Amino acid sequence: MTSATxxxxxxxxxxxREHIRTVPDWPAAGVQFRDITPLxxxxxxxxxxxxxxxxxxxxxxxxxxxxxxxxxxxxGSVLAYELNVGFVPIRKKGKLPFxxxxxxxxxxYGSATxxxxxxxxxxxxxxxxxxxxxxxxxxxxxxKRLLEKLGATVIEGAAIVDLPELGGSAKLHAAGLPLxxxxxxxxx
Ligand SMILES: O=P(O)(O)OC[C@H]1O[C@H](OP(=O)(O)OP(=O)(O)O)[C@H](O)[C@@H]1O
Ligand SMILES: Nc1ncnc2[nH]cnc12
Numbered sequence: 001m002t003s004a005t006x007x008x009x010x011x012x013x014x015x016x017r018e019h020i021r022t023v024p025d026w027p028a029a030g031v032q033f034r035d036i037t038p039l040x041x042x043x044x045x046x047x048x049x050x051x052x053x054x055x056x057x058x059x060x061x062x063x064x065x066x067x068x069x070x071x072x073x074x075x076g077s078v079l080a081y082e083l084n085v086g087f088v089p090i091r092k093k094g095k096l097p098f099x100x101x102x103x104x105x106x107x108x109y110g111s112a113t114x115x116x117x118x119x120x121x122x123x124x125x126x127x128x129x130x131x132x133x134x135x136x137x138x139x140x141x142x143x144k145r146l147l148e149k150l151g152a153t154v155i156e157g158a159a160i161v162d163l164p165e166l167g168g169s170a171k172l173h174a175a176g177l178p179l180x181x182x183x184x185x186x187x188x
Contacts, residue, residue: 012048017183019045020161031188034161036132040074049182050075053130053158054082056180062128062155064121066090068143069114071132075160079130088120090143101149105138114139116146123151133161134181135188137168144177156180163188 010018019039026033039045053075062085067076069091080087093102093113100115121127129143134157144154154177162169162181166188169179 012052013182015045016049016052016160020183020185022185032185034133034163034185036071036160039160049160050078050082052182053079053180056158057083057128057156060128060155061126063125064088064127064152066116066120066127066129066143066147066154068129068131068139069095072130075132076130079128088116090114090116090146101146103142103145105142106136107138112139112142114142114146116143116150118150121147121150121152125152126155127152128156128158129154130158132159133163134159134168134172134179135163135166137166137171140168140172140177141175144172144175161185 016039019042021035021038023033023035039049064086065076065080066088067073069089073089077087091114093115096115096117099118101118102113102115104113127147129140131140134140140157147154156178157172158180160182162184164184165186172179
């Protein structure tokens with residue numbers, strides 16, 4: 001781990017990467033789980049992380065930040081607060097109380113359905129869509145589709161981690177979604 005003085009000589013992305021823990025074979029054999037909890041636990045690196053996104057999005061001025069369940073809520077809500085815009089949650093099925101639109105998609109392990117309240121965004125809203133990690137890209141693609149169903153435009157997808165070998169970021173690019181990610185990891 002890096003001391004406060006070493007931080008001065010590290011790129012923010014490298015400092016962030018140092019605080020992501022890899023847990024092998026979780027939740028299934030062959031998966032290298034990239035755990036962001038050490039990053040959130042350390043107030044200095046958490047601030048460096050949020051500042052990366054604030055610097056990126058301050059001038060792009062999204063109307064809304066949409067966060068993907070569940071780890072996208074942690075960074076997305078702090079970022080929305082810093083940008084002085086609203087936050088909307090895209091939740092796993094069965095959690096949202098009002099009327100919703102929904103999308104079903106495949107995960108790296110399993111499948112899932114996500115929902116969004118029908119009044120979460122307005123037609124024409126410019127939305128920043130955020131999560132902690134892009135693997136197969138299924139979750140972020142489902143989020144993009146939900147927002148577009150309600151007439152919003154996703155100006156960019158953002159995440160801390162990209163796993164490029166799983167093909168998600170390439171798929172999202174091919175679908176016309178610009179992406180901003182901070183750290184790549186090899187493999188699953
Ligand atoms: O690019 P994909 O293949 O769709 O995978 C990425 C998604 O998987 C993880 O969430 P998970 O579904 O494990 O839920 P959690 O945040 O509730 O742990 C991660 O936080 C992303 O949301
Ligand atoms: N390898 C991985 N680490 C953390 N979250 C994930 N979500 C999907 N794949 C993941």
